[in-house]
Amino acid sequence: MSELFQNQSIELKDLPLIDPETFKPIENAYKLFLHLRNGLLFILIFSIVILFQLFGNSELLNWHFAIIYISIFIFWILSFGLVELGFPRKKYILRQHDLVYQTGYLIQNTTAIPKNRIQHVEIRQSILLRIFKLSRLVIYTAGGSSSDLSISGIKPEEAELLKEHISLSISEHE
């Protein structure tokens, strides 16, 4: 250990490190959800361009459109790859004193919110998520919207349990 927190070394030992194996993964169905959502988005973009090619009287030539289609397709493949690579990194863990969530592949984020700083909790379910029987847990702190944590793709029962647990520990801290 470096010289930085010398006096703290005893307490620091008790703390788990930042990337233990104990993190809980997101439901596998959520990966399918992400692919489907991206698919729908790209189909929408494709159809807009197709409509534009057929009905919009533009100066663009056919090979211009070919380039546009190919680049949209490449972006689709890229986003597909990013979901595949990033999904295994989506994990969370509820520890005794905090909630930690890990996400992202290109930029790998680990955000920790101490339980005694949580303001309130919210469960969200969009239509598409409901079809997949998944929900989203949003945890709010006083640190502004960028520090609010949102864990997508967990089972509704699990979200409910987490919410109960967090609510309970919030009232304990008061």
Add this chain to the structure above:
Amino acid sequence: MNKLDWSKEQRQAPIGLIIFSIETIRKLIKILWPVLIPIIAEQGNSKQISVLKEQTYFYGTIAVVVFVMINSLLSYWFFRFQIINGELLINKGYLKKIRLSIPLDRIQTVNIKQNIFHKILNLVSVDIDTAGGKDVEVKLIAIKKTVAEALKDEIQKNAKSITNTPEKIITDEIKENTTEEILALSLSDIVKVGLSENHLRSLAAILGIGYWIYSQFQDYSGNQADEFVTNSTQIISSNHISFYFWIFIFLLMFMISVLFSFILSFIRFYELKLSKLSNSFKLSFGLINTKEISIPMSKIQVISWHQNPFRQLLRFETLKIKQAVSGERIKKKQAIEIPACRLSHQKSIKNAIFGDTEPSFSPVYKTHWMYFLRNFIFFTIIFILPTIFFWWQDQEYQISIIIYEVFWAVFFFISYKRRGFRISESQLEITKGHISKSIYQMQNFKIQAINYNQNIFIKKRHLANITIFTASGDNLRIPYIPEKLAKELYNFLLYKIESSEKPWM
């Protein structure tokens, strides 16, 4: 008044369906206005409307009315609220379902409002807000006044300190107490502050105001303003006078902006006085309307010290105090600014906020030089790259590119050099800046959340970024530090927050 049973799920007032409809229409207009305006404009222009169009409008209107009715009915029906075990539970939404739970003691403000429609229907809307960035957390848009008052009572019973409006705290707090004056600006101080302002900013402000006046003027007088400008620019651009003219214009502008900063600092900082009460600061200032603010120590989340080169010569630092904000206030973004803090002032302010003993800080940890490289490549080279084809064509271009690159290289080098942090048992101190230098200080236990992140490039080099979220809405980044140090800092700060029992606001 009959007693309400909060543990039962409740809906808002049935007559509030009208409010829900109005709200739906408002949202609809907000989304559809780009489509609606042309339609309305078209209708105004052409007197005759074809049968087909009339039919489309007819069915369109029916569709909208049906949508509004169904949407308001469903939103009304699915919006339910209750209080169980000291928690306000909200269920809302039919397509997107949201379940929200807010512990009553976390609620900061409850505001009861009434607009014209509410008055007619004898209803009120209630905004419930907790600390933290987002907008108002809960809006009960149409409930009976008695229910609203009862709800507020119920919340107030459970909450420790609740206020109608944020300003309320301020007047309550100032009582007769032993006040200890920390700082009072003299006239010469204000003059110095005015002279050492960031004049470039004032210049930008003047140009902005000038443009505004010009556009106003143009609105009234039509093209005359334009003609005036083209005439004068013609004179300006004729070769003879242009060079001296521009120097003259530049000097004039500069003088105006100095004068502007000068007047502004007089208006803002006239008779500024900071004094310390038992557990708050009292700050009074202002020429036109004197303001008096009380800043409770517990609400202070981050303080920062700023110094530009002029002020460095005067040994002045500007202090900014950031308090905990809640949704409604974050928009105003009120930072309290105190210029001209000398060394002795700085010491007494720090002592008042952080306690008398100077903490034993770790050595300063610097940001890695990769940070400089990243910024430089990202913000300059990438922009230049597409124009590189002109390189061999034009010598003037070559020179301007070199000047541009050197300027940004120096700029990013300085800002990389200024980046650093140091930490003690109780405090974190982050330095940054470019031309001016800023130091941010906060108490470890007041931090709200911590983020540790690294992109795949810096991960290979075992570097990481730490972002610290505070309740004043400032996110402070500590970029490009060694992975091991970042993990240690992350764990240390988490430990400090989690083991703290002190209230953070």
